[in-house]
Amino acid sequence: MRIRPLTLTLAALVPLLVFASVLLGSYVVTVPDLITIVSRHLNGERGIPGASFIVLDTKIPRAVLAAFAGAAFGLSGGTFQTLLRNPLASPDVIGVSSGASAGAVAAIVLFGARGITASLSALVGALLVALLIHSLSRGEGSAGLRLILAGIGVGAALQAVVQFLMSRTDIRTASDVLLWVSGSLNPASGDRITVLFVAMLALVPALALLARPLRVLELGDDAAAGLGVNVSRVRLGLLVVAVALAAFGTAAAGPLAFVAFLALPLARQLDPRAGLLAAALSGAVVVLVADFVGANVAPLLLGGSVLPVGIVTGALGAPFLLWLLVSPAGRTRRKVA
Template sequence: MTTLLAPEAAAPLRHRTGHRSAVVAVLVGLVLLLVWLSLTVASPLTAGELLRTLVGQGDGGGEFVVFRLRLPRLLLGALVGVAFALAGALFQTVLRNPLASPDILGIGGGASLAAATAILVGGLSGAAVTLSAAGGAVVVAAAIYLLAWRSGVSGYRFVLVGVGIAFLVNAGLGYLVSRADLNDVREALVWMVGSLGTPPWRDVVVLAAVLVVLAPLVAVLAGRLRVLQLGDDTAGGLGVPVELTRLAVLGTAVALAAAGTAFAGPVAFVAFVCAPIARRMLPTAGLALVPSALVGIVLVLAADLTGQHLLGLQVPVGIVTGVIGAPYLLWLLATSNREGRGA
């Protein structure tokens, strides 16, 4: 009997696996399309010249356009999209709350406050601002965790504390901006809204190295996180250290968010929307880490392409993602209220 039923039982699993593979393939295709458009739209190079330059046979002008201006920006945008998307997926899953993302909880704001302080008060620039932003994100996340701790951390309390910290951080940013010199404020605002700019290859390499270190940790924690989704009591009964796992997941998510923010600023709503979009594309709910990362790349590259070439003026990527993410937040709140869920 078991042998006869096995193919029927396996059919839904094969369907889900095939659906997931198709979604990943479509997202990879979108990424490749956006990569090509990012390199070719409004470019002084023809398609043939671009291909020759990419394989090392271009002239000096082509190499400058591709390897100094466009390719570093493209790669940084992709890496930032991955970092924010994975951070958001981990936050929302471990806290079981769709509002749990670094930008909503004030972690991105903490990075902005630290970077703005470094620029407007310390007169710093470059790597010092990057390190300040990363440190600010970590400090704010630690403060939220400690304030939310009550013999453990619940997602509801963590989100409430995070929203309160976000308002406090925004007040600090407002004070700094109102007291600073106008020229310094312009420089700080470009960073605070989220912008890829024209990054040096050093930034791309450093962020890539950070993700290479964190990606295996995410993969290891994913298994425990799936068990944790069954409930704390069940996870504990299966031998998973609940609070230690939750702390490790939150720490990894904070590190990803801090890395992305440090190199591109708090690009709004990327961490917030990527995982929900990826889950809606799949037949069953789950972590969807790989699809979320691909959605993050698509969102950041599409927003940057729009902001740079399709609006008639150059707009930082964070403004475009904010325009995309704000309606989604309003829709989420509206549907949650209709369904009686106070998310």
């Protein structure tokens, strides 16, 4: 399969942004110092005091988690949007991210969960909500439209649950919850990266295998069935993988608003035939850029206030959603979908 120029460009841009995130920012690291720190760490030697901690425990984990989480969300959103033939179909819109948030918030507020436990609760919450949405969407009519409408309703109810739990807890716990639901890379660690990486090692090949008839499904269920595709089995498999990608991404970095929604449409603004690989790379670029802006540009504009990456991606995604709803180009895409 020929790799498109946009995909090659994004594939080159992602590692460049990772290096930029590590080298630049409030603490600037030179290339020689970075090489020294990494080489000494690999050899088990003592690194540069202070700088080694900042680079190895903060900058590198944060940048790597941003890239992996963005790719997971981009793949998930691109799969939903392509499968359901609707640009509004993404984990943010249909309630999967809300399920993850509700699961994590319930664990934090009710059981005092922290760290990996809260992340696992987010994973369970996303999977349970996806199962509920899938059950509610069964019936006559367009399966994609029913799924989106059921997801919007369930997501709204879960947001109310999150707000209720936050109103019933103490200020310290509420601040922890607020940071988590905003989507933040501050808790980036080797454990979170490892769990997400292992999950993607299993899910990405499964998605690549299931995605072969995805272009045929874009023609419609009847046309795909006529061409020999087992529509119900392929659709269910793709939905399970897409939900799992969003769930693991949310468990690792929190519900990064609109990343899954933005990734594929942004790629297709540059190349209308962009596919899932471009969506994954686009998602990684969005999160890396948004994190750099929130951590380094926002403090200059807001008097020292660092913004969680989820707030920055939300600020990018909300105008794009409005444009999609009101612009002639957006209306054309919805009619095609």
